[in-house]
Amino acid sequence: MTVRNYFDEKVSTADKSFYEYFTEIIKQFGNEIALKDPETTKAITYTELISQSEQMLNALTRLGVQHGDVIGTYVCNSPAYITFVLAVLGLGAILVPLNPAYKPYEVEKYFKQASVKWILVEEKLFEKIRHLKMENMQAIIFFSSGTTGLPKGIRLSHSALIANVELVRKAQEIKCEKYEMVSLSGMDVVYGVLPYFHAGGLLTVFGLLGLVYGTTEAGAFVFMQPLNATGKSGSCGILLPSVECKIMKLASDEEGKEMEVGEIWLKTATMMQTYLNGTTDIDDAFVDGWFRSGDLGYYDSDHFIYITGRIRDMIKVRGWQVVSPYEIEETIQGLKDVELCAVIGIPDEYSGQLPKAYIQLRDGCQLDESTIHQLVNTKFASYKQLKGGIQFISNMPINSAGKISRRELMKMNEMQGKTV
Template sequence: MFVVSRLVKRSANRVAAVILNRGGRRATHSKITSELPDIEIPRLPLNEYVLEFASEWEDRTAAECGLTGRKYTYKELRTKVKNFAGALRKKLKLEKGDVIAVLLPNIPEYPVVILGANRAGIICTTVNPIYTPAEISKQLLDSSTKVIVTLNELWALASASKGLINKDIPIVTINSQAGQTTPAGAINFSELTDNSVDFPEDGTICSDEVAVLPYSSGTTGLPKGVQLTHFNIVSNLCQLEHPLIGCNWRTTADHQDTTQAVLPLFHIYGLTILCMYQLRLGCKIITLPKFTPDLYIGTLKKHKPELLYLAPPIAIFLANHPTVKEEDFSNVRTIINGAAPLGILDEEKLLKKANKNIPFLQGYGLTETSPAVITTRLSHLSNKSIIGSLGKPVPNTEVKIIGIDDMTATHLGPNQMGELVVKGPQVMKGYHNRPEENIFIDGWMRTGDMMYYNEDGFLFITDRLKELIKVKGFQVPPAELEEIIRDFPDIVDAAVVGVPHENYGEAPRAYVVPRQGTKINPEKLIEFVKSKVAPYKQLRGGVSIIDNIPKNASGKILRRELKQLYEKANK
């Protein structure tokens, strides 16, 4: 109770740009709206909004590399952002609306690149640095990238990628360690950020212009550029700053929150919440360029973050890794899970390890929504009907649960599973170069996620529409079975996919990772699951023991790889 009351009191002082209107909004028979009042959203470019109050804490650390210790103060960040913006326009001859590719892991220079480009009216397309040249080249071509910003260590990857499309794209490289030499033909990033450029800024950046262009597979199909405007992301930051939603404390003379940024900044969850939101409030970001147990645990012990922003794989790791101790959570004030749903059993394991009553919050969003749509709040935690829920919509946001393939967008009643559709200022402008990719129904954006809500209006996710397993006409959400399986002794991770079955059409098949040094009896696991689910949800597709579950950078299970594994084994 002390944590909650203290948090709300301090949070109330940090929403200077958010003006609350009168009156709340509640669920109706036609849609679900936020219980919180609408907020006024300023029409500011993203870079201006994020750094609006940075002068108040200019000597504080803005970002620090957890691996090398390289860091920048807020004063240095502001200077580098300004210099980089001028260099892009004057030295590299880019025009407003041009695109640069940000091919970087999580490093302290990431916000310099994003905010500097935004200040210059340049669009950033964020690229996963573990992609192959073939994958990167497709994004470079589709986005019409004019410049690539990357690490010295990734210069060969960037060069090979641009070579596949036969385009002369300048490559800017960042030295991540002392003594590194800029590759021949590359441009040294420091030369663009450490020198002032006399470039008159025209000040005409419109908030409806595209700021970032991340790529997402959307509800179906191949990756495509998601056009997120300055207004989209600023809207989401305002929504997250609401005193009853935000968990970070605004920096003061005697306090600065610290957050580990291990979730990838090229992913919208990382970019908006672990980078832009933290900088807006003056927090210190500890960037982790990759996840390794030693690096993550080392920064946890050294920097003692107040907020843990997690995805399910990291939450499960913390709950199960033997070197993570109770004292490592001594400074943690709140845990927030996102990117993919975390089951209540996994949550309980983590809190048991911490041996501390830490508020555990969940959120839901998509690349197409900047990302946040639904969150749990500290004030919700006393309500028992929230257990397992994602929460309720953020301010200025409306959602519906509609029937599959219902083109009338008719809202279903409580406890009826359907597809979530969304309206709000954080919803994307559209897909880049994909006018045929219309995922809107009468202004409502289809998410492809299956959910339901209870009588109290709390929303629960079941699974992705395209990942549901069809068993004799029944729909089985893999996530439900995965949570049950992870509760079986000595299983640290699990994934479930549908495989062909001659009698049922499809049947659930489990892929499980045992705890090191232990063995799993598949038959006992099948019986364990059988005792907890309806007959059509049983693991009639069998069980496979594997070393690890394939996942993308944000922690979502790559089920197609498991299906390919099954197909290969059953040729």
């Protein structure tokens, strides 16, 4: 059964560029504050934002930037960067924004893959890429975080960007007149400002934390918790407007039932156009217009979605008994001495794969393997037990998206096998 979407109204993608769509909307807010730099405290209004974007667009045109040119950016966030992004989209050029934390090797690789013709670099970052040998080589190209493989270049259209804004607006009902814009960047600011917010109490008490789910391929957000959601701990919410979802049984073309874990398949108005330069076979990612997310999850009786893991992370023991590493990780993570834990499947001649745990302890803490084996053996069936071993490491590999890199752990295990 297809997961229910509570939003009957479809989002409009409009037959226009994102720049046209966005500037038409923000004109009505005139002298309201649009952006405020948390470092300099300088603010600009919506009118100034439009004006500065137009000036930037004209400057880019005089520079020779043309419709369809690919422009890479290697800068930190700022109001000036926002005006640049709007100008690029208004010109009909294609934007490739890269994380300023990337190393020169990564910058060169991704810019070459995207056939970047122009580069915007922040002055303080320029020295890092001064010597790059860049060849002249849609609306925007994002690179995925590369959690399960090499990062993929993903093309998004103007209509996908518009749909992204529309679905969040409709789902959250965010309006200028409803909310005061306050920067809460930095813990010193948070601790200082929250008591004043709450001194008189709130008319409506919202949850402290809310989960969302999205993929770059699907155009970012797909599921989001409603502001008034209660009793749905662990859920990443309901379908956003114009999102279709079904949970497919593993190794089957049948749809799963309520509370049955399967692969999440999606259709969205914000869906990607194509992968860049054939970085992966798009035919493997789509089936009859449905995007196969590679994520595992289920829905409850209220059609709230819960994510349980990634298909690629499943460990196949003796050919058919599938182990979810997440339930084992959750158990080990419950030990007070454990900072981080990841369980992967390592090759085994007899069983195919065996679960192995990598554990990072908290500073100053000690834990022996026997304690962990005893805990896991007590709670789980034989084929789920850590027969691939336990290894304590000082630093868990973390990727640019802040996730544990299982690929690096697999490489680590392979290197250890070669040195034995």
